[in-house]
Amino acid sequence: MANTAALTGINGLREIRRSPASHLAAALESGSVPGTVVLKEGPFQTMAGVRVDPASEAASRIASVTGGLPARCGEVAGTEQASVLWLGPSEFLVVAPEEDHDTLGGDLLGSLTAALGDAPGQVVDLSANRTTFELTGPRARAVLEKGCALDLHPRSFTPGTALATEVGNIPVVLLKNGEESFRLFPRASFADFLGRWLLDAMREFASPEVP
Amino acid sequence: MLLISCPNCGSRDETEFHYGGQAHVPYPENPNDLSDREWAEFLFYRDNTKGAFAERWLHSTGCRQWFNMLRDTVTYDIQAVYPMGAPRPAGAPDALSVVVPKRPLKQPELIEQPGSAPGTAAPSTSTTAPEGATK
Numbered sequence: 001m002a003n004t005a006a007l008t009g010i011n012g013l014r015e016i017r018r019s020p021a022s023h024l025a026a027a028l029e030s031g032s033v034p035g036t037v038v039l040k041e042g043p044f045q046t047m048a049g050v051r052v053d054p055a056s057e058a059a060s061r062i063a064s065v066t067g068g069l070p071a072r073c074g075e076v077a078g079t080e081q082a083s084v085l086w087l088g089p090s091e092f093l094v095v096a097p098e099e100d101h102d103t104l105g106g107d108l109l110g111s112l113t114a115a116l117g118d119a120p121g122q123v124v125d126l127s128a129n130r131t132t133f134e135l136t137g138p139r140a141r142a143v144l145e146k147g148c149a150l151d152l153h154p155r156s157f158t159p160g161t162a163l164a165t166e167v168g169n170i171p172v173v174l175l176k177n178g179e180e181s182f183r184l185f186p187r188a189s190f191a192d193f194l195g196r197w198l199l200d201a202m203r204e205f206a207s208p209e210v211p
Numbered sequence: 212m213l214l215i216s217c218p219n220c221g222s223r224d225e226t227e228f229h230y231g232g233q234a235h236v237p238y239p240e241n242p243n244d245l246s247d248r249e250w251a252e253f254l255f256y257r258d259n260t261k262g263a264f265a266e267r268w269l270h271s272t273g274c275r276q277w278f279n280m281l282r283d284t285v286t287y288d289i290q291a292v293y294p295m296g297a298p299r300p301a302g303a304p305d306a307l308s309v310v311v312p313k314r315p316l317k318q319p320e321l322i323e324q325p326g327s328a329p330g331t332a333a334p335s336t337s338t339t340a341p342e343g344a345t346k
Contacts (some may be wrong), residue, residue, distance in 0.1 A: 072219075073219055073220045073221065073273075073274065087274065087275070088219070088274040088275050088276060089219060089274065089276060091274075091275070149223070149224045150223075163220075163273075164220075164272060164273045164274070165223070165227065165272065165273065166224070166226060166227060166272055169226070171272045
């Protein structure tokens with residue numbers, strides 16, 4: 001049963017909180033080029049850091065909660081609702097919608113903690129650690145390629161792949177969730193810089209292409 | 212920019228990594244038995260090898276795992292990447308025998324001996340090495 005009282009705000013805190021790139025909201029909107037490349041912040045996702053030995057029994061219990069654990073670098077497991085990103089051989093990041101947070105009526109952290117039990121490992125609420133930038137459009141890859149050394153061509157970077165890397169010298173987790181759609185998870189303190197860096201990289205696509 | 216092959220993540224730019232110093236420096240079995248000089252040597256004294264050098268690296272922006280790497284300090288040639296705790300790979304080429312094939316344009320006389328076996332090439336190059344090239 002959803003906790004409707006919590007959904008309306010935790011003692012009013014939910015009303016006054018600010019996402020790390022909220023001050024850029026107007027700039028993100030004016031800097032986006034609809035139909036070419038669009039950048040927006042998708043704030044306040046519920047994120048849980050999970051560390052568990054993937055060969056252990058606790059890992060299979062956690063996998064049954066999240067809908068699987070990724071086995072190697074780049075893989076994304078999970079369900080439509082919550083994706084599980086591979087960060088390391090025994091380290092995973094669960095990204096779920098805001099409503100899945102325990103204080104908002106969800107049960108993500110509680111169920112993960114229960115699944116881990118007494119086994120060695122940890123389940124940590126990292127919802128405030130990172131924010132989310134959603135970069136979409138036919139030129140989204142061209143924007144990222146200005147500051148990311150990975151091969152982002154669709155032949156090697158397919159939808160449903162997530163890699164921890166650097167974009168514009170900022171450490172991010174880069175998730176490709178569609179043919180022309182990327183999600184970047186920078187740490188909160190880097191959100192301002194990365195948001196402005198992406199806006200700068202997008203600027204050329206607002207002008208007519210020079211042949 | 213080095214392109215380092217992380218055992219977990221594959222090839223990534225050097226900027227994603229952090230250097231961890233010389234590998235295979237064992238912690239003393241009985242630190243209390245060491246003299247101040249021996250303790251200082253364990254803490255601060257490291258090899259300054261010219262040639263193949265075993266060192267530790269951390270993929271800090273990726274999988275956050277440590278690994279060992281055998282890198283040539285002259286040519287930056289990465290000869291081996293192996294896990295922490297594993298012994299240094301045997302048969303790693305000597306520094307100078309690596310240097311020679313890397314400089315075919317500057318030293319054209321050296322590529323005129325393709326028939327010579329590596330075992331015979333190495334001593335001949337070490338005799339032509341400049342003073343102080345080897346420890």
